[in-house]
Amino acid sequence: MTQDSSAPEGAALAKIDSTVPHSARVWNYWLGGKDNYTVDHRTGDAFREVFPGITDLARDSRAFLGRAVRHLAGEAGIRQFLDIGTGLPTVDNTHEIAQAVAPEARVVYVDNDPLVLTHARVLLTSTPEGVTDYVDADLHDPDTVLREASRTLDLTRPVALTMMQVSGHITDYDEARGIIGTLMAALPSGSYFAFNDSVDTNKANVEATRLYNESGAAPYQLRSPQQLAGFFDGLELLDPGVVPLNDWRPDPGRTRPSGDVIALCGVARKP
Numbered sequence: 001m002t003q004d005s006s007a008p009e010g011a012a013l014a015k016i017d018s019t020v021p022h023s024a025r026v027w028n029y030w031l032g033g034k035d036n037y038t039v040d041h042r043t044g045d046a047f048r049e050v051f052p053g054i055t056d057l058a059r060d061s062r063a064f065l066g067r068a069v070r071h072l073a074g075e076a077g078i079r080q081f082l083d084i085g086t087g088l089p090t091v092d093n094t095h096e097i098a099q100a101v102a103p104e105a106r107v108v109y110v111d112n113d114p115l116v117l118t119h120a121r122v123l124l125t126s127t128p129e130g131v132t133d134y135v136d137a138d139l140h141d142p143d144t145v146l147r148e149a150s151r152t153l154d155l156t157r158p159v160a161l162t163m164m165q166v167s168g169h170i171t172d173y174d175e176a177r178g179i180i181g182t183l184m185a186a187l188p189s190g191s192y193f194a195f196n197d198s199v200d201t202n203k204a205n206v207e208a209t210r211l212y213n214e215s216g217a218a219p220y221q222l223r224s225p226q227q228l229a230g231f232f233d234g235l236e237l238l239d240p241g242v243v244p245l246n247d248w249r250p251d252p253g254r255t256r257p258s259g260d261v262i263a264l265c266g267v268a269r270k271p
Helices: 009-014 023-030 038-050 054-073 094-101 114-123 142-149 173-185 203-213 225-230
Strands: 080-084 106-111 131-136 160-164 192-198 263-269
Touching (some): 023 054, 038 054, 054 080, 054 160, 054 263, 080 094, 080 142, 094 106, 106 142, 114 131, 131 142, 142 173, 160 173, 225 263
Parallel strands (some): 080 160, 106 131
Antiparallel strands (some): 192 263
């Protein structure tokens, strides 16, 4: 893995605030990881008390990422991936999935959390044929994301942009549309966008998110199904379209009822 010498590990560690909950660490806690603090446990438990389905949501989101990346690296033939909102490394990370299908795949992760940066350097490795890199950049600054990603990815060739449970950190919807539009506009025809995020139609999730936003953590904005579908405007949606997480090309024998719709997902191609 290529390391960014502009953000040494010591400096990253110095910026970690263990007194305020952080979404990447809370998400890691819900997934059963160990890279989190007591404040994240308290916040995660309080969220789960109001909305018990959050643990399934975290796992279902991870499973959708796996299915989408396997399809993109396999049937779609994509060899470059830009994963924005990486979160803390767990199992079945994007590069592991992509390079299991195509060892020569190149993957760039983007996040701006110091703990994610510290662990990314330790855990994100690559096949000899491929490359993985980590960009310390803010989702709100797509120009920097693209500039730094271009050190590893050839942006004249198709790229799969993945954004999983991260767009809610851009609280203004028009700004979120603009950022995704800027990213996709910089990628060539034949590129893909794989996305999922939570909807605002589940009352328990809405209430839990409201309380989470009052905890001191960076706020997260839930959106309507119509708004989430709008992120795919101008792109060619793959079947089955914008659907609940468990309904997007489920693995054989793994189908289970979606129940209440908590999050929507989709994969689309840039024409």
